[in-house]
Amino acid sequence: MTLHAADVAQPAAPPEEPAETGRFGEVLARLAPALDAFAADHATAPFPPYRPAPGDPGQGPLPETGVGIDATVDELSAVVRRGSRISSPGFVGFITTGASTSGAAALTATAFAGGQRYTLHAFNAIEHTSLRWLADLCGLPDGVTGVYSSGGSSANLIALGSARQAAYERLGHSVAEDGTLDGRPGRVYASALAHRTVHRSAAVLGLGRQAVVPIPVDADGRVREDELEAALAADARAGVLPIAVVACAGATDTGSVDRIDRVAAIARRFDAWLHVDGAYGLVANASPRLRPLFAGVEAADSWIVDPHKWLATGVGVGATYVRDAGVLTRAFAEGEAAYLEGSFREDLAQARSQFDAMGGLWGDQSLELSAPPRGVAVWAVLREIGRAGVVARVERHVAFAREIADRVRAHPRLELLMEPQLSVVCYRYRPGAGVDGDELNRAILDRLRRDTSVTPSGTQVGGRFAIRPCFINPRTTEREVVELVDAVVRLGDELTGA
Numbered sequence: 001m002t003l004h005a006a007d008v009a010q011p012a013a014p015p016e017e018p019a020e021t022g023r024f025g026e027v028l029a030r031l032a033p034a035l036d037a038f039a040a041d042h043a044t045a046p047f048p049p050y051r052p053a054p055g056d057p058g059q060g061p062l063p064e065t066g067v068g069i070d071a072t073v074d075e076l077s078a079v080v081r082r083g084s085r086i087s088s089p090g091f092v093g094f095i096t097t098g099a100s101t102s103g104a105a106a107l108t109a110t111a112f113a114g115g116q117r118y119t120l121h122a123f124n125a126i127e128h129t130s131l132r133w134l135a136d137l138c139g140l141p142d143g144v145t146g147v148y149s150s151g152g153s154s155a156n157l158i159a160l161g162s163a164r165q166a167a168y169e170r171l172g173h174s175v176a177e178d179g180t181l182d183g184r185p186g187r188v189y190a191s192a193l194a195h196r197t198v199h200r201s202a203a204v205l206g207l208g209r210q211a212v213v214p215i216p217v218d219a220d221g222r223v224r225e226d227e228l229e230a231a232l233a234a235d236a237r238a239g240v241l242p243i244a245v246v247a248c249a250g251a252t253d254t255g256s257v258d259r260i261d262r263v264a265a266i267a268r269r270f271d272a273w274l275h276v277d278g279a280y281g282l283v284a285n286a287s288p289r290l291r292p293l294f295a296g297v298e299a300a301d302s303w304i305v306d307p308h309k310w311l312a313t314g315v316g317v318g319a320t321y322v323r324d325a326g327v328l329t330r331a332f333a334e335g336e337a338a339y340l341e342g343s344f345r346e347d348l349a350q351a352r353s354q355f356d357a358m359g360g361l362w363g364d365q366s367l368e369l370s371a372p373p374r375g376v377a378v379w380a381v382l383r384e385i386g387r388a389g390v391v392a393r394v395e396r397h398v399a400f401a402r403e404i405a406d407r408v409r410a411h412p413r414l415e416l417l418m419e420p421q422l423s424v425v426c427y428r429y430r431p432g433a434g435v436d437g438d439e440l441n442r443a444i445l446d447r448l449r450r451d452t453s454v455t456p457s458g459t460q461v462g463g464r465f466a467i468r469p470c471f472i473n474p475r476t477t478e479r480e481v482v483e484l485v486d487a488v489v490r491l492g493d494e495l496t497g498a
């Protein structure tokens, strides 16, 4: 039986819209006390594991009837009390932190008034401005084109998708159009410490995770150029197409920065695209003191940087920059679509409707069509603290890592696993004879989270488990730095009976 629209039962009168769509200020004011209390309560508290339980705020079956905006916001206030702890001063795990106040304000304003990154409005204008400011801050060359996405994962995918497009175009093939790698295998060459989103990008791009060649690193965690060159040379002899060489500008495990100038020279020699993964570290190139670490960065073909890391915009903002804007469009264009009617033109003279001019080419340069203007949070943070404020934050955090390294070196029961280059520092409690150092330090890490106000994460350095704080959190202070050393000694002593 075929069902026609006329067969669907119609209500007697059209139902009214149940959602509140106004009272913004009032509703935000209702939520505000919970947010302030959250920030105060969690400043010094330990970070217990959270498991959702029946009866917790926000749990239960799908409501048949809504409770209305005020009760919903009250429940949200209760959820806030048990919310994410990544903004607490002692949270120094992974490479993540929450928004500073300007970032959160920008995200809130964007949710209310910035809705969509296309069509004519002021949020889109400041998104463009923020891309220009961010490139300038990170020392990228003039004329690069930037596009925002949700974070480093998608930013790496966009960069490596561009690299793949360019590599096969040199063989006369458009992978984006024809969907073929022309039977010619392609590889990506990256430090053994490269972030696994490089591998995921290779998987998604049809190259395969195995196409990422892990190049060994030296004692400082920097890629070994002799090994890189040897890998590229061997593959060139075997007819493998080099898709990209990835340089780490701040490796996730250790904060190591590859010698980008040397890596760039090798990539050039093999006609390979150079991509700089600066999701975490590239912001440090804003500091004149740290700039020598990034020598050669301007020679790359693409770069990524995550404002949601060291700039504390709030999670959900990554940026990809490329030297050649055209390749972005060739790789990621949605294609002609009647429903868009020639929107996204940048040339006002070509404008055919009121929606044409401001948004830029976003929809054809990345993975998303609809998206919020994410750069508004970047704009707000940079407007609030300026270049000098970013440099002060970065240098303070790098000094924190060095202070820990100094304290660890000076302590007989602590062991530094690698000299810090940026704001990551890897160390551990020195195991006594017959003690499994990995197991002991895993236990210390667990106790840190449960019993103290500091929460680093762990990793492996040279096959040994390391306690690894990474300082990007604007709320972290000297107090947490001291505790990160003292608490490891205290807990290590307690666990070993020293």
Ligand SMILES: Cc1ncc(COP(=O)(O)O)c(C=O)c1O
Pocket: 094, 095, 150, 151, 152, 153, 154, 156, 195, 197, 250, 251, 252, 277, 278, 279, 280, 306, 318
């Ligand atoms: C060097 C590097 N690249 C990429 C990523 C992935 O970024 P995201 O978590 O924003 O997707 C990270 C995350 O920490 C990273 O450190």
